[in-house]
Amino acid sequence: MHETLEFPDLLRLIDERSTAFRVAVAAAPSLDVRVPTCPGWTLSDLARHLGEGRRRWAATVAAGPADTRPAAAGGDPPRGREELLVWLADSTRHLLDALREAGPDRGCWTGWGTSQSPRTSGAVARHQVQEIAVHTYDAQLTAGAARPLPDEVALDGVDEFLFTCCATTSAWPHEPATVVYHATEGRSWSLRLSADGARAARLAAPAADAADVSVRATAGELVLAMYGRSPVDSLELAGDRRVLDRLIAWDPGE
Structure with missing residues (x-):
C-alpha cells in the first residue's frame, strides 16, 4: 500500500x-x-x-x-x-x-x-x-x-518526483510508452507517456503494468538517479533503454 x-x-x-x-x-x-x-x-x-x-x-x-x-527577498547571505x-x-x-x-x-x-x-x-x-x-x-x-537518503524520504521521494516533476499535460513527442519503476523496498510506479502527456500511477504489484522499460533499485538509488546525482547505468534496467534516454532528455517546456 x-x-x-x-x-x-x-x-x-x-x-x-x-x-x-x-x-x-x-x-x-x-x-x-x-x-x-x-x-x-x-x-x-x-x-x-x-x-x-x-x-x-x-x-x-x-x-x-x-x-x-x-519577488525574491533582498539581502546577500x-x-x-x-x-x-x-x-x-x-x-x-x-x-x-x-x-x-x-x-x-x-x-x-x-x-x-x-x-x-x-x-x-x-x-x-x-x-x-x-x-x-x-x-x-x-x-x-x-x-x-x-x-544514503533516509528510507522515509527516499520512498516518498520516488512518488513525489514522478507526480510532481514528471507528470505533465505536454504532449510526449515520441511513440507512446510506459516506464515502470520498482523500489526494492516493495513499491512500484508507472509513468505512461503519450500525446496526452505523462501520467504517473502507483501500482499494487510489480507485475500489474506492462512496461516498455523498467527500472529497479532501492528507493534512495532511484531518487539520486532521478535528480542526476548517480548514473542511470547504476540501476537495474530491462526493456527498451531508448525510452528512458528520451525521457531523461525530454523538456516538456520546449
Missing part, C-alpha cells in the same frame, strides 16, 4: 535534513571546495542556493494563492562559515514558520501547474523535503561523508 507522508512528518523532515546539511557544511574542509554533483558550484554556492531558496519558498507560501511567484550556518538555520525557520501558519491545504504559487500534484503549501512542503535531502547528499559528498 502506498502512503504519502503526513504534513507534520514533512515539517519534521525539512528540519532534520536542514540540520544534516548544516552539519555537512560545518565539517567540510573549506567553503571553497567544489561540489562534485553540482558542476561549477562551490560548497558556498550550494549553501547560498539552499538558504535563498528556502526564504523564497517561505515568501511564496506566505503570499497564498497567486498566478505569479512573489553572509560569507563567513559561522555566520552562514546561523543564516541557514534562520532560513529553515522562515520556511517552517510559513508552512505551519499556512497549514497543508492553503493554495499558493507552484512551478508544477500541469502536474498531478496540487498547488498547495502541503505539496510545497513535500517537494522541499526532497530538494533539501538531495542537496544534503551533495553537501555530505563534498565533505567526504555521503550517506
Whole structure:
C-alpha cells in the first residue's frame, strides 16, 4: 500500500535534513571546495542556493494563492562559515514558520501547474523535503561523508518526483510508452507517456503494468538517479533503454 507522508512528518523532515546539511557544511574542509554533483558550484554556492531558496519558498507560501511567484527577498547571505550556518538555520525557520501558519491545504504559487500534484503549501512542503535531502547528499559528498537518503524520504521521494516533476499535460513527442519503476523496498510506479502527456500511477504489484522499460533499485538509488546525482547505468534496467534516454532528455517546456 502506498502512503504519502503526513504534513507534520514533512515539517519534521525539512528540519532534520536542514540540520544534516548544516552539519555537512560545518565539517567540510573549506567553503571553497567544489561540489562534485553540482558542476561549477562551490560548497558556498550550494549553501547560498539552499538558504535563498528556502526564504523564497517561505515568501511564496506566505503570499497564498497567486498566478505569479512573489519577488525574491533582498539581502546577500553572509560569507563567513559561522555566520552562514546561523543564516541557514534562520532560513529553515522562515520556511517552517510559513508552512505551519499556512497549514497543508492553503493554495499558493507552484512551478508544477500541469502536474498531478496540487498547488498547495502541503505539496510545497513535500517537494522541499526532497530538494533539501538531495542537496544534503551533495553537501555530505563534498565533505567526504555521503550517506544514503533516509528510507522515509527516499520512498516518498520516488512518488513525489514522478507526480510532481514528471507528470505533465505536454504532449510526449515520441511513440507512446510506459516506464515502470520498482523500489526494492516493495513499491512500484508507472509513468505512461503519450500525446496526452505523462501520467504517473502507483501500482499494487510489480507485475500489474506492462512496461516498455523498467527500472529497479532501492528507493534512495532511484531518487539520486532521478535528480542526476548517480548514473542511470547504476540501476537495474530491462526493456527498451531508448525510452528512458528520451525521457531523461525530454523538456516538456520546449
